[in-house]
Amino acid sequence: MSVRTRFAPSPTGYLHIGGVRTALYSWLHARQQGGRFILRIEDTDVERSTPEATVAILEGMAWLGLDWDEGPFYQMRRMDRYREVLAQMLAAGTAYHCYCSREEVEAMREDQRQRGEKPRYDGRCRQRTTAPEGVAPVIRFRSPDDGETVVEDLIHGTVRFQNSEMDDLIIARSDGTPTYNFCVVVDDWDMGITHVIRGDDHLNNTPRQMQILQALGARVPVYAHVPMILGPDKQKLSKRHGAVSVLEYREQGFLPDALLNFLVRLGWSHGDQEIFTREEMVEFFRIDAVNKAASAFNAEKLLWINAQHMQRLTPEGLAQHLLPYLAAVGVTESLLVAGPELSAVVALLQERSKTLVEMAAAAAMFYVAPVAGEPKDVEKHLRGQGALLVILAQALDVLPNWEAAAIHSVIQELAVTHADGKMGKVAQPLRVAVAGRAVSPPIDATLALLGKEETLARLRRAGRWA
Numbered sequence: 001m002s003v004r005t006r007f008a009p010s011p012t013g014y015l016h017i018g019g020v021r022t023a024l025y026s027w028l029h030a031r032q033q034g035g036r037f038i039l040r041i042e043d044t045d046v047e048r049s050t051p052e053a054t055v056a057i058l059e060g061m062a063w064l065g066l067d068w069d070e071g072p073f074y075q076m077r078r079m080d081r082y083r084e085v086l087a088q089m090l091a092a093g094t095a096y097h098c099y100c101s102r103e104e105v106e107a108m109r110e111d112q113r114q115r116g117e118k119p120r121y122d123g124r125c126r127q128r129t130t131a132p133e134g135v136a137p138v139i140r141f142r143s144p145d146d147g148e149t150v151v152e153d154l155i156h157g158t159v160r161f162q163n164s165e166m167d168d169l170i171i172a173r174s175d176g177t178p179t180y181n182f183c184v185v186v187d188d189w190d191m192g193i194t195h196v197i198r199g200d201d202h203l204n205n206t207p208r209q210m211q212i213l214q215a216l217g218a219r220v221p222v223y224a225h226v227p228m229i230l231g232p233d234k235q236k237l238s239k240r241h242g243a244v245s246v247l248e249y250r251e252q253g254f255l256p257d258a259l260l261n262f263l264v265r266l267g268w269s270h271g272d273q274e275i276f277t278r279e280e281m282v283e284f285f286r287i288d289a290v291n292k293a294a295s296a297f298n299a300e301k302l303l304w305i306n307a308q309h310m311q312r313l314t315p316e317g318l319a320q321h322l323l324p325y326l327a328a329v330g331v332t333e334s335l336l337v338a339g340p341e342l343s344a345v346v347a348l349l350q351e352r353s354k355t356l357v358e359m360a361a362a363a364a365m366f367y368v369a370p371v372a373g374e375p376k377d378v379e380k381h382l383r384g385q386g387a388l389l390v391i392l393a394q395a396l397d398v399l400p401n402w403e404a405a406a407i408h409s410v411i412q413e414l415a416v417t418h419a420d421g422k423m424g425k426v427a428q429p430l431r432v433a434v435a436g437r438a439v440s441p442p443i444d445a446t447l448a449l450l451g452k453e454e455t456l457a458r459l460r461r462a463g464r465w466a
């Protein structure tokens with residue numbers, strides 16, 4: 001039987017990395033097993049669900065390349081189907097109408113508490129044969145009274161629940177709308193889900209869902225409850241407190257594969273390998289090797305993994321990822337065409353940028369001349385160096401070959417003749433003059449890429465800042 005997994009977010013806010021890691025594990029298991037991955041939007045909480053959140057979830061999944069084979073399915077569009085199954089269960093006697101008022105149930109619970117028992121609905125409407133006038137009933141699932149429900153979880157192992165601890169769950173409210181656990185059951189059944197991979201915040205729902213599936217004669221899927229990602233407050237990372245949208249990581253210049261690599265490693269390992277390509281993740285991932293413990297987010301490690309991924313891409317490939325970030329700092333198509341080859345610029349910056357935002361900021365100087373130097377850098381390195389800039393321009397102008405090695409020699413010679421042999425005394429003013437600031441990739445390679453004409457023009461202009 002082929003594997004079918006699903007990711008089932010509720011569109012009550014954006015997609016955060018806790019949800020994404022759960023989605024990733026579910027996606028990886030499907031891809032690993034040659035199965036199918038299904039996306040289901042659990043939008044029955046109409047008060048809190050919004051179309052914008054749905055769009056953000058789909059956009060986040062698409063950006064990360066967590067592609068789905070079926071769906072998205074929307075629960076709100078499946079109401080007729082839920083009603084059909086409710087009717088089926090009522091007819092079969094596996095569910096029944098309950099007319100107890102809220103007050104009655106509360107009084108029942110109070111009595112139980114007084115007697116020192118665990119408060120639970122006592123099933124008194126199970127045997128009812130007449131319907132009281134004017135009361136809209138809820139529908140309850142007739143759950144087994146004794147025995148136990150055992151979850152053989154791929155991550156948590158065997159988890160036992162005493163049936164006597166679980167009362168008859170409300171599966172439809174008095175207005176007829178089905179409740180969360182019931183919709184999930186019908187969906188998992190209809191969608192042929194073989195592996196329910198979800199956060200372990202759902203583990204307590206599982207025995208109930210299993211019981212309903214059994215009552216329907218449906219096959220019970222395999223469960224894998226993955227641990228939570230915790231926020232800085234050590235609580236479950238949640239859109240309700242503090243978690244940021246996954247799209248925020250795109251804004252900050254992270255590569256989707258790097259973010260997935262970071263997330264896959266939070267709670268799963270393969271020997272001591274840290275960096276995984278997407279293909280390697282699919283090949284090596286095993287759902288039953290995910291560990292049980294929750295893990296906290298580590299921003300520094302994410303940065304490190306991102307830098308590693310940036311270094312491993314080809315300059316051409318990385319350049320493609322960089323384009324939108326360049327556009328955001330004003331490097332337009334036409335500036336790109338007029339300036340040096342982008343992949344060459346990327347190759348120069350690849351070892352020194354941790355994010356695409358950082359790289360775009362560093363690459364911009366190759367396409368847009370600085371209008372003014374950083375005041376503190378100008379003060380420190382350029383003030384009073386007008387004559388040196390003129391000599392530099394003359395020496396560079398007569399170079400027969402415009403390449404890094406030749407440029408390097410010019411700087412070296414001028415350091416000997418004009419700066420007591422100190423390269424920095426020549427290189428730093430030169431850097432501030434062409435880049436506007438005292439930080440840039442190796443200056444000889446930078447100038448080689450920038451081109452002779454542009455370099456000389458910038459030196460002339462910077463003479464005015466000196």
Ligand SMILES: Nc1ncnc2c1ncn2[C@@H]1O[C@H](COP(=O)(O)OP(=O)(O)OP(=O)(O)O)[C@@H](O)[C@H]1O
Pocket residue numbers: 008009010011012013017018019020021022023197198199200201202227228229230236237238239240
């Ligand atoms: N912090 C987290 N770590 C790991 N998985 C999570 C986390 N938060 C949610 N999930 C999982 O992501 C999936 C989709 O969750 P859903 O969109 O319903 O979020 P939620 O639980 O409502 O989140 P929130 O508490 O942020 O509102 C579920 O399988 C859920 O268990």
